Each structure stands twice: as structure tokens, then as C-alpha cells.
Amino acid sequence: MIDAPTAFRLDCARPLLLATFPAPQRMVGWALQNPGFVMADRVAWLEVRDADLPTSRNPALWLTERLSALGAGGAVGMMTARNVALHHVAMCTVEGVRAECVVTAGLSNAERIGRRFRADPVRAGTINILCHVSVPLTDGALIEALALVVQARTVAILEAGHRPVADVPPVTGTGTDCVVMAAPCPANGTLPAPYAGMHTAIGEAIGHAAFAATAAAVSEWIEAPPGRP
Template sequence: MLTIDCRRPWLTVRFATPHRLVSWAPHRPGFVTAREVAWREVGVGELGPEVDADRWFADELAQAGLADAVGMLTARNVASYVCGTAKVEGVRAGAIVTLGLRNGERIGARRVLAPEGAGTINILATIDRPLTDAALLEASALVVQARTVALIEAGYRAARMDAAVTGTGTDCVVMAAPATPEGEPYAGMHTAVGEAVGACVLAAVRQAAADWIGAPPSRD
């Protein structure tokens, strides 16, 4: 069970119980136990070459009472977040996504010129079953796969690209499951856990991409 609190510049997800998370988030990356995941919307001029982004973000989180949260950054309006849910054989999964594509890239190649803005895709995926660390990593890989499929289906092409983007240069994924001493050891596509995770992320990214492509903001 979780609650979502969106009060710009913050989007905060709170779990009713401690969760085990894996991510490459800017704040508290790797394997951690936490009860909150927070997005910080970055305004124009807040971060620049002269700013220590890690320290700035840690200070912002501390001032907001979120020092123990896993934290992500985005230039996207956090109120644009999209949720997706899925239930497979009694297993429930959910995804919360903020998405901007101004920073879009195609895997295996980088654009020569840096794009304007700082669009990114931030995804929190949750499952109601405890997972081992290995299964948590496996589920995280499925989140990335589902995101990529949704983007290819959307067909968005950034400047100087001959094919659809497959992500952005600053994407972040957080995968979360209840923290207990033992968990399910597998979360691949042959499992109910893997199907549920993939389905909810696919639905949420499809909708978020359609929203952005239909009305791209002046900045992400």
C-alpha cells in the first residue's frame, strides 16, 4: 500500500511499510531499504555548471524532511505523472512515471549536439510480493524493457535521428518490493511478477509518452 503526494516541486510516494529498492537514482542509489521515493522538479536556473548537484539535491531533500528517501530529479512538471497498474494471478504491480523526451537518445549512438532542455524518464515500479535482491534486479530489467517497447511504439524521433528514441540520456528506474527476510527468487517474463511489472510499466509509459508527444512543453 502506498500514497502519492504531489505538491510542486515535489512528487513523493510513501509506502506503508519499509520496502527494498534498487535503482541508480541520484540520491541513495543501489540496494537500499526505504519508505519514500521522491521526485524533485528542477526549475530554470536552479542547477548549472557551477552548482554541486549532489550536494544541492541532498540539501533540498533534507529541508523537505526526505533525507532518507530515494530521490530523483526531473525538469518535467511533476504534476504530469502517470500511474499504471496490473494484476496477474493475484500479484499486484504499479508504476508511477514522469516523462520528457527532449533529451531523447537511441541506444548505441549519441547525438552530436546536446539537446536543449533536460527531459528525462523517471519510473518507480512496485510489486506487492517480497523479492530477493536478484529478483529485484531482474524486475528492474523488465521495467527498462517495457519502457523501451513503449517508446518504440510511440515512434518519437528527436532531431537528427533516423529511428525512434529508446530512452533519454538521464533516465532513472527505481524498483521496489516489500522488505522481508525472504522473497521470491525469480521475476522474469515467465512469472506472474514479471508479467505484472511489465504490464503496468508498459501502460504508464505509453500514456506518458502520448501526453508529452501530443503537447510537448517548452521545457521538460
């Protein structure tokens, strides 16, 4: 971990990395456990290996059981083959808006958008991201913020130039990436921000934090020796 967030507490005790907010947050994403629009106060990364995942079981149900056994039942949950102690954190504040991002990155399932390198992917090699912004957002702005995180992740991966197959363009992500975008609930009569695009302070803070955390996490994975943990 390269820094400590302030909007949530981040605890790492392998195989679990857990972000805990002081109050439920509005979240959107496609995490394996609790995807879509949800209210939650925790986001969990579970470190796994392919051998851990029973081929006869639904991965989402298996994850739910494992997180419950580890005391993280009800969390928005993701799985990663990466050593969760090697997560990366980045933060950015623009005009009083603060964004904080946590990333675990592995590229064993790397793909380039619009084509597939793997018909039978390794199920646990992925990039998992939580990004939180300090201001409430409307549904539309929350989706827009999620798109910015994905854009920042993609640019960071492209700039890393990873090629799993020789003589092909760099990959743009993995086939099993998960991204979660979170924001606080409106309070004391405040109205949620209706936009979070790149022309806004919200968008600038989110983009900067998401890019920095992803770039650091991807760089560390690429530089790791064979048998990347």
C-alpha cells in the same frame, strides 16, 4: 494523475512528487539520491529547470539539499523537468501479484541506444520511474524485475516513435533516465521469490504496469505544445 496506487501514498505539491510507503521497502535502481540497493520508505521526484541547477555544484549534492529542505531527506530521489502534477500511474494484478508504477516523462534528452544525438545534454529532461511489486524478491529477482521495467519503458518509447532528429530511427530512452524497483521485505517466515522473469506472474504484472504508465506519460509529452511543462 490517472489512478491512485494502494501500496504507497502519492502526494503531489509542486515541485515535489512523493511516494510514501507504510514501511521500508527493498529498492534497487540508479536514482540520483540513494542509488543501488537500499532500504527506504519514500521515493521523491523533484521538479527542476536547468536554470535551477548551479553549474558549479554537484547535482546529487544539490538534490540532497533541496529534498531535505522540502522534508524529503533520506528519500530515494530523482529530478525531472516535467511538471510533476503530470505524472502517470498504472497498476496490474496477475495471480494475486500486484504491480504499481509511477512515471514522469520528458524526452528533451532523448537518445537511441548505441549512439548520441547530444554531446551536451539538457540536464533535467528525463524519464523517472518507480515500480513496486507486492511480493518480496531476492536480490537476483529484484534486479530481474528492474530489467523488466527498463524493457517495458523502452518498448513504450519505441512504439511512440519519437524522433528528435529527422531521418533517424526512433529513440529508446533518454541519457538521464532513472528507474527504481521496489518490493516489500520478507515477513512471517515467508521466502522471497527467486525469479521475476516474463514467464512469471510477477514479471507479467510488472511489465504490464510499467508499459502502460510509460506509454501514457510519453504520449502526453509528445502531444504537448512547444515549451512542454
